[in-house]
Amino acid sequence: MPRSLAALAACLLALPAFAQKPVSFINDVAPILKENCFACHDAKKRAGKYDMTTFEKMMAGGSDGEPVLAGKVADSELHRLMVTKDERRMPPRDKGDAVPEAKAAVVAEWIKQGAKLDGGIDPKADLLKELRVRWTPPAPPAAFDKPVVVNSLAFTPDAKSVVVGGHYELTVWDAAKGTLQKRINTRAERAMAMAFLPDGKLAVAGSRPGQEGDVRVYDLAAKAKKTEGGVEYLDGVTDTTVMVKHLHDADDSVLCLALSPDGKKLAAGGCDRAIRVWDISAGVKDAKLEQTIENHADWVLGVAFTADGKFLLSGSRDKTAKVWDLKAKESVMTFPDHQNIVYGVGVKADGSLGYSVGADKQVRTWKPGGDGKQAKNAGGHADEVFKIAFSPKDPLFATSSADKTVKVWDADKLNATKTLTGLTDFVYATAFSADGTRVAAGSFAGEVGVWNAKDKSDKPLVLFNATPGLKK
Numbered sequence: 001m002p003r004s005l006a007a008l009a010a011c012l013l014a015l016p017a018f019a020q021k022p023v024s025f026i027n028d029v030a031p032i033l034k035e036n037c038f039a040c041h042d043a044k045k046r047a048g049k050y051d052m053t054t055f056e057k058m059m060a061g062g063s064d065g066e067p068v069l070a071g072k073v074a075d076s077e078l079h080r081l082m083v084t085k086d087e088r089r090m091p092p093r094d095k096g097d098a099v100p101e102a103k104a105a106v107v108a109e110w111i112k113q114g115a116k117l118d119g120g121i122d123p124k125a126d127l128l129k130e131l132r133v134r135w136t137p138p139a140p141p142a143a144f145d146k147p148v149v150v151n152s153l154a155f156t157p158d159a160k161s162v163v164v165g166g167h168y169e170l171t172v173w174d175a176a177k178g179t180l181q182k183r184i185n186t187r188a189e190r191a192m193a194m195a196f197l198p199d200g201k202l203a204v205a206g207s208r209p210g211q212e213g214d215v216r217v218y219d220l221a222a223k224a225k226k227t228e229g230g231v232e233y234l235d236g237v238t239d240t241t242v243m244v245k246h247l248h249d250a251d252d253s254v255l256c257l258a259l260s261p262d263g264k265k266l267a268a269g270g271c272d273r274a275i276r277v278w279d280i281s282a283g284v285k286d287a288k289l290e291q292t293i294e295n296h297a298d299w300v301l302g303v304a305f306t307a308d309g310k311f312l313l314s315g316s317r318d319k320t321a322k323v324w325d326l327k328a329k330e331s332v333m334t335f336p337d338h339q340n341i342v343y344g345v346g347v348k349a350d351g352s353l354g355y356s357v358g359a360d361k362q363v364r365t366w367k368p369g370g371d372g373k374q375a376k377n378a379g380g381h382a383d384e385v386f387k388i389a390f391s392p393k394d395p396l397f398a399t400s401s402a403d404k405t406v407k408v409w410d411a412d413k414l415n416a417t418k419t420l421t422g423l424t425d426f427v428y429a430t431a432f433s434a435d436g437t438r439v440a441a442g443s444f445a446g447e448v449g450v451w452n453a454k455d456k457s458d459k460p461l462v463l464f465n466a467t468p469g470l471k472k
């Protein structure tokens with residue numbers, strides 16, 4: 001038999017085996033719908049009055065009626081609209097690529113087999129949530145062969161160590177020597193922001209881009225499951241003495257986090273455009289969601305509380321910085337001058353001045369209770385400015401930029417006092433130590449530097465790559 005015929009015969013033989021394999025709605029079909037359809041057919045957008053995010057609603061259809069007829073593939077609009085040659089296709093031709101053939105075939109096979117929901121799932125259950133709970137995070141490798149991006153970092157309260165957001169883990173490094181001390185694996189792929197709470201636990205804003213986001217709280221002092229080569233390994237996924245509080249889940253990344261200066265409130269914002277504020281005055285285990293603020297038209301990238309706890313400042317991909325009155329629950333100011341993405345916000349300790357940084361490369365200031373007019377353009381960086389971090393002790397703040405530097409600023413005089421060097425790539429993260437003496441920053445290439453915040457030197461005290469096991 002010619003080789004091509006043999007291959008064909010093998011294919012034909014393989015077909016019935018495929019046909020008999022039961023197709024699971026939740027494991028096989030729902031991920032396809034999520035990837036290709038949910039962007040328009042969720043509870044918010046409901047294109048064609050059609051919400052597909054629960055099994056019941058997906059089967060009920062929109063204004064045209066039931067899109068799935070069990071056993072009848074040709075009569076099922078849900079499948080027909082995926083594979084049709086007609087102008088009206090789903091996703092609409094001008095809005096996205098067709099569902100890959102092999103995936104549409106899975107949907108067809110599921111309809112043919114009776115279009116059933118797997119046992120044990122409520123037809124009214126949120127499918128995004130059902131998909132989330134079925135997913136388990138990968139364990140980080142013992143050693144990485146590529147540098148891991150640093151999206152966020154923080155000094156431990158005693159300033160002796162730096163916690164770095166890695167790839168499905170948090171890593172803890174000696175802040176003086178740059179040696180690895182601990183690895184805490186996490187459900188989140190990336191830690192986008194972190195804040196130490198008054199009780200010494202670490203709140204982290206997590207992200208698995210386009211898939212899920214979270215706010216979880218970790219006890220880095222918890223017992224390690226093992227120690228190897230002087231490094232402690234903690235299980236932040238399943239060990240509840242390590243991952244002490246699961247505060248929030250979202251359908252996409254949580255991108256920013258802020259603790260109020262009195263330690264009583266925690267705020268987080270992200271891709272769902274909302275900012276949630278929790279009252280944690282009774283401890284984070286008894287956190288209460290106080291309010292959900294929907295004041296931005298796009299991703300929320302930065303948040304900060306005024307010292308008196310009355311106002312919340314925020315910056316967004318919608319190109320504005322805004323101020324929210326937490327008591328009156330209303331928006332009191334919009335600052336439009338960046339005219340580009342606002343990545344971060346900060347506020348002077350006495351609340352008299354707000355600061356914002358963004359893709360326009362500038363550090364701008366404005367009055368939180370004012371009319372939205374700029375107070376002063378403090379100057380900026382040679383490229384986009386990603387983060388702004390305030391010293392908890394002095395009128396100083398640091399900004400980090402795509403220009404590969406960190407600048408330290410006098411918050412009163414609004415001038416840069418020094419430009420920190422040593423990093424070789426985009427600087428996504430920067431933070432002050434609680435005593436105000438140190439600044440740390442982390443880059444796209446995995447580098448982390450620690451500098452003296454107050455002397456004249458622009459050279460790092462220590463510089464290391466925060467990627468476990470990376471060969472030099």
Ligand code: HEC
Nearest residue numbers: 036037040047048050061062063064065067078090091095
């Ligand atoms: C970019 C947005 C977008 C995406 C993605 C999208 N749709 Fe739609 N869909 C629409 C719009 C808009 C309508 C209403 C206009 C129409 O019916 O053509 C619609 C209507 C429908 C309807 C008819 C609903 C009714 O009862 O009127 C079905 C069925 C449907 N879509 C299925 C799908 C499926 C299946 C997918 C994924 C493979 C998908 N859509 C992806 C925008 C989208």
